[in-house]
Amino acid sequence: MINPHPGLPELEYVKPASLSEACKFLAEHDGAAKPFSGGTDCFVRLRDGVMKLDYLVDIKGLDGTNELTFDAKKGLTIGAAVTMNQVARNKDVIKHYPNLVQAANSVASYQLRNRATVIGNICNASPAGDTIGTCLVLDGVLNVTGTEGKRTIPLSSFFLAPGRTVLKAGEVVTSITLPPPPAGMVGVYKKLGRNIISDLSIVGVAVMGYPYSKSPSGYAFRIALASVAPVPMEALKAEAILSEKKITAESIAEAAEAAMNAVTPIDDVRGSARYRKQMVRNLTREALTEVWATLNK
Ligand SMILES: Cc1cc2nc3c(=O)[nH]c(=O)nc-3n(C[C@H](O)[C@H](O)[C@H](O)COP(=O)(O)OP(=O)(O)OC[C@H]3O[C@@H](n4cnc5c(N)ncnc54)[C@H](O)[C@@H]3O)c2cc1C
CATH class of the missing domain: 3.30.390.50 (CO dehydrogenase flavoprotein, C-terminal domain)
Incomplete structure (x- = not known):
């Protein structure tokens, strides 16, 4: 009989001390390890057996992942560990990117948004991700770190197929930068x-x-x-x-x-x-x- 309430399978929780350690671990365990932030996608997928892993690598708090900053010239940078609720209540986001506030607030419930992140929504690469469209029209660019250094990836060229992106083994998205919105947007x-x-x-x-x-x-x-x-x-x-x-x-x-x-x-x-x-x-x-x-x- 199918268990209607399965628990999480056995796996190891990994908390690296630095981003480079995280990238190295992910590269060395490609296919068996994945990074996570809120876990609202991957815990459900692991529980349901759709995702099979030996390790989950917690990237919260690593270099740049807690950043939520606005600069009139550079725009808005949202770190990978920043939750939807943090985005939606940030005064710069409310002032300059009200459409992002609306998109973030459309995700599930307040409780879920206390865990769920914009970067997790993007990296999950679901066609249904509610914050992705707004980040696309705002010309978002992902900031990525891997074992071979840093690179940027325009969001418009990030997705390959449902659940698949151009990220290489060992690469972690540390943040997304949204340029300053066009005047009168x-x-x-x-x-x-x-x-x-x-x-x-x-x-x-x-x-x-x-x-x-x-x-x-x-x-x-x-x-x-x-x-x-x-x-x-x-x-x-x-x-x-x-x-x-x-x-x-x-x-x-x-x-x-x-x-x-x-x-x-x-x-x-x-x-x-x-x-x-x-x-x-x-x-x-x-x-x-x-x-x-x-x-x-
Ligand atoms: C009850 C429920 C309701 C939901 N409702 C909605 C909804 O209305 N709209 C919606 O869009 N989504 C919804 N979701 C899906 C999910 O909550 C969102 O996609 C959320 O934004 C994922 O963020 P997270 O930080 O929890 O991601 P995680 O689960 O931590 O990660 C998601 C995926 O991205 C990868 N990943 C995470 N961070 C990184 C990183 N820094 N670098 C590289 N890869 C990374 C992980 O390996 C994983 O494959 C719902 C989920 C649940 C359980």
């Missing part, structure tokens, strides 16, 4: 879930718009979509429509239609592919209309 995150709290998105839509003198419409829009393709994606054709055409209810509807046509969702327990496609159109139109109403005031 307005952003929203729309999440459709089966209930208001504690469920993954059926569809997630992150929209950001701002005045942009170089485009014919005078504005630039960025649109990222969750849960509707193997990896989080940007609706590039929809963005181009709003760059080329005067912003009206008609061009917004056309862009929303283009977003719908760009996605390749699957049927699952949360919703059918057909429903997801239509919800991409509806939520994108709703989000664009909301952003435009504020931009056009």
Whole structure:
């Protein structure tokens, strides 16, 4: 009989003294060890037997992972150990990146957000990750350390497939840097879930718009979509429509239609592919209309 309440399997908890020690251990135990922060994804996956490991490497507190800083020139840096709740209540985030606050607050419940991190949400590489779209439209760049040193990876080139990223053995994401938001930026995150709290998105839509003198419409829009393709994606054709055409209810509807046509969702327990496609159109139109109403005031 299947045990309906399985516990965590036996594994070793590793607490390295430094980032370089963590990277070395992870590289030496590739496939058997993984880094973790909040554990809200990996404990569940380990319990369910979807993830099999011998070691979990706790990266909380290692160099740079507790950082949450804003600099007017450099932007916002969110360390790997910084929780969703810390992000959502930070005064600089509230002032400069209100769309990130909205995205973080859409994740599960307050209790879960006390553990869950933005970097864990990204590194888990689920197409449904609720903070990923907003970090994408804000042009986030991941700061990564490995046994061969440091490198940066634009978030737009980080995801390969569900649960798979370009990280190499022994590499740890220490933080993400979001550049200063464009002047006049307005952003929203729309999440459709089966209930208001504690469920993954059926569809997630992150929209950001701002005045942009170089485009014919005078504005630039960025649109990222969750849960509707193997990896989080940007609706590039929809963005181009709003760059080329005067912003009206008609061009917004056309862009929303283009977003719908760009996605390749699957049927699952949360919703059918057909429903997801239509919800991409509806939520994108709703989000664009909301952003435009504020931009056009
Ligand atoms: C009840 C419940 C509800 C949930 N609801 C939502 C929801 O509404 N929306 C949503 O998006 N998610 C949801 N989740 C999923 C999860 O909470 C989030 O993805 C969370 O942000 C993960 O962060 P974490 O720090 O707990 O990640 P962890 O579990 O610590 O790690 C997640 C993955 O990332 C890897 N990783 C972590 N840190 C690093 C690093 N620094 N470098 C390299 N790899 C790393 C780990 O090896 C692991 O594979 C839910 C989970 C549960 C249990």
